[in-house]
Amino acid sequence: MSELMPPVPPPAPDADWPLVERTIAGDQRAYGLLVMKYQRRIQRLVGRMVRDVDLVEDITQETFIRAYRALHQFRGDAQFYTWLYRIAVNTAKKALLELKRDLTISESFLARDEEDETSVRQNEPSSDETPETVLATKEIAGVVNAAMDDLPQELRQAVVLREIEGLSYEEIALTMACPIGTVRSRIFRAREAISAKVKPLLDKQTGKRW
Amino acid sequence: MANMTETPSALHAQLSALADGELPAHEIGALLDALEAQPQAHQWWTAHHATSAVVCGEVVASASGEVAFWERLQGRLALEAPASTVSAPVVPVEAPVAMSATAANDPWWKSMRLASVAAMVSVGVVAALVWPSSQEAQLSVAPVSVVPVTAPVLVAAGADSTGASVMLRDPALDALMAAHQQMGGHSAWQAPSGFLRNATFETSGR
Numbered sequence: 418m419s420e421l422m423p424p425v426p427p428p429a430p431d432a433d434w435p436l437v438e439r440t441i442a443g444d445q446r447a448y449g450l451l452v453m454k455y456q457r458r459i460q461r462l463v464g465r466m467v468r469d470v471d472l473v474e475d476i477t478q479e480t481f482i483r484a485y486r487a488l489h490q491f492r493g494d495a496q497f498y499t500w501l502y503r504i505a506v507n508t509a510k511k512a513l514l515e516l517k518r519d520l521t522i523s524e525s526f527l528a529r530d531e532e533d534e535t536s537v538r539q540n541e542p543s544s545d546e547t548p549e550t551v552l553a554t555k556e557i558a559g560v561v562n563a564a565m566d567d568l569p570q571e572l573r574q575a576v577v578l579r580e581i582e583g584l585s586y587e588e589i590a591l592t593m594a595c596p597i598g599t600v601r602s603r604i605f606r607a608r609e610a611i612s613a614k615v616k617p618l619l620d621k622q623t624g625k626r627w
Numbered sequence: 628m629a630n631m632t633e634t635p636s637a638l639h640a641q642l643s644a645l646a647d648g649e650l651p652a653h654e655i656g657a658l659l660d661a662l663e664a665q666p667q668a669h670q671w672w673t674a675h676h677a678t679s680a681v682v683c684g685e686v687v688a689s690a691s692g693e694v695a696f697w698e699r700l701q702g703r704l705a706l707e708a709p710a711s712t713v714s715a716p717v718v719p720v721e722a723p724v725a726m727s728a729t730a731a732n733d734p735w736w737k738s739m740r741l742a743s744v745a746a747m748v749s750v751g752v753v754a755a756l757v758w759p760s761s762q763e764a765q766l767s768v769a770p771v772s773v774v775p776v777t778a779p780v781l782v783a784a785g786a787d788s789t790g791a792s793v794m795l796r797d798p799a800l801d802a803l804m805a806a807h808q809q810m811g812g813h814s815a816w817q818a819p820s821g822f823l824r825n826a827t828f829e830t831s832g833r
Contacts, residue, residue, distance in 0.1 A: 432648030439655055443709045445701075446659045450645070452700060453669060453693040454676050458685075478700055485704060557681045579647060580682055586649045597649075605643040608675060609636075615678050 433497035459505045466509045480505040564611040576607035638668050669694050
């Protein structure tokens with residue numbers, strides 16, 4: 418009977434785990450990289466639940482503070498972002514409940530406060546999804562695709578296997594029959610080439626150089 | 628490998644591997660040190676994730692605010708205890724530790740044994756004399772309702788019913804204090820300052 422059971426795929430390794438471990442060990446700089454990685458996504462998630470721009474910033478900050486306090490409880494059973502997502506939703510819901518008690522909040526605002534992650538309006542654009550940003554994102558996506566098409570075959574294959582297929586370096590090395598160090602180098606070179614073409618667009622969009 | 632982090636390109640290569648969770652743990656420390664020396668490399672990190680987000684179909688409204696956000700957040704995190712210290716096991720004190728005030732081999736017990744025997748004998752004599760007359764008196768008075776007396780429950784200072792505040796105990800210090808009784812002539816529990824030095828209060832606001 419057991420031989421009929423399909424093999425259970427191993428859980429996908431969490432790329433954030435080394436930084437989480439480092440943070441738990443007391444290195445706050447590692448947490449900084451996690452914050453910089455997920456700040457935009459969390460802010461976007463909160464922006465779907467709360468429309469007050471200032472409040473979105475506050476709740477996003479509070480989310481990362483709470484996550485930092487509770488990080489020692491994170492055992493890696495789920496992806497770090499999944500865990501962070503739950504904290505963000507709970508923090509936003511708590512903030513909305515507190516706002517509900519505040520008599521100065523308008524009725525229209527109160528009408529939105531029953532949302533949770535199951536009722537988030539996925540198809541409705543959030544506050545940062547203006548027509549301009551949607552257009553710019555499409556433009557960036559076009560440039561990324563064109564940049565990937567321009568890559569040498571081995572670089573394109575490596576970055577596609579990583580970014581699109583989500584394979585580990587070891588799996589990519591087996592697939593491409595090359596050492597892991599070569600995989601690492603190819604993925605990096607591909608990213609550098611793509612980044613060089615996307616960078617001007619992001620500069621134009623944000624109005625800042627990075 | 629540490630030398631690799633001296634050039635921006637090498638630093639970016641390490642960040643690329645770190646973004647995929649493929650950077651060996653022993654290289655992460657050197658990378659974080661190098662990032663402190665070259666903070667502009669943080670922009671590569673945020674730009675890489677912005678590009679990945681676009682590849683995944685997300686809308687990228689901004690790719691420059693992450694570093695500034697982290698700088699603002701750092702101010703608040705500076706007030707927080709390190710994540711590693713929060714993970715220390717917290718042992719809430721539920722009741723006073725049942726620790727004898729004096730050691731079992733203390734000479735004080737010898738005199739106490741004699742005193743207790745004398746007290747028991749005297750109580751027995753008094754009871755034999757008084758008991759018959761008290762039995763008569765009991766028959767003449769109305770029955771008295773018996774109120775059960777519960778032993779007072781001592782609550783550890785700082786601990787409330789909501790668990791918002793718990794007392795942290797240091798097992799090593801407890802063991803030291805217990806051992807100290809073998810050497811000293813008085814109970815460690817009779818010294819309130821010694822007890823207070825042994826207590827740390829964790830509040831929810833920290």
